[in-house]
Amino acid sequence: MKNLISVIVVIAALAFGALKYANSFVELDENANAKWSQVLNQYKRRADLVPNLVETVKGYAAHEQKVFEDVTNARSKSMQVSVDASSLSDEAKIKEFMAAQNSLGSALGRLMAVSENYPELKANQNFLSLQSQLEGTENRISVARRDYIDAVKEYNVAIRSFPGKFIVSIFYPEMKLKQGIEVSDEEMKNPKVSFDK
Structure with a gap:
């Protein structure tokens, strides 16, 4: 009788441990989704700041129309492409989203470079x-992207390794590998500004 109770206790402990381990995949998935939401939040914050920045610079640099149009168009495109948590395993969708965000970042870089040529603008409090x-938003974007990359790495390693691969295939077959964020060649370039006509 004593041995039977010991066996039941051991089996119950193993079952509890297995269930706790199986549920950890849900936590990892939700963590990655939450980190992606934070990335989107920071991109939205940047997009909300852009019209104010453009209007402020426009007042001083009226003849730089192409730069303003580029920023406005890039912002518009960045707002049209969205990726929710259910699309995080779609590589093409992630690449399209990141290309739109990188285009906005590049256009903002050109706008900031143009602004450097207007001394009275540089002194304007607005x-x-x-x-x-x-600048703070760009730093937040960087941190949010880093956190998302770390969460995706942890999630992907968990569902690809043993025994996680089998547990996921049995209990959570809908879970797929999530896409990370890659830095494009365009994003690595410094913005170029030319005042040649």
Whole structure:
């Protein structure tokens, strides 16, 4: 009788441990989804700041119309492409989203470079505030992307390794590998500004 109770206790402990381990995949999935939401939140914050920044710079640099159009178009495109948590395993969708965000980042870089040529703009309090907010947003985007990359790595390793691969295939067949964020060649380039006509 004593041995039977010991066996039941051991089996119950193993079953509890297995269930806890199986549920950890849900936590990893939700963590990666939450990190992606934070990435989207920071991109949205940047997109919301762009119109104010453009209008402020426009007042000083009226003849730089192409730069303003590029920023406005890039912002518009970045707002049209969205990726929700259910699309995080779709590589093409992630690449399209990141291309739109990279285009906006590049256009903003050109706008900031143009602004450097206007001394009275650089002293304008509204511009300085917007520039500071935009810089802070870019830093937040970087941190959010890093956190998402770490969460995706942890999630992908868990569902690809043993015994996680088998547990996921049995209990969570809908779980797929999530796509990370890659840095494009365009994103690595410094913005170029030319005042040649």
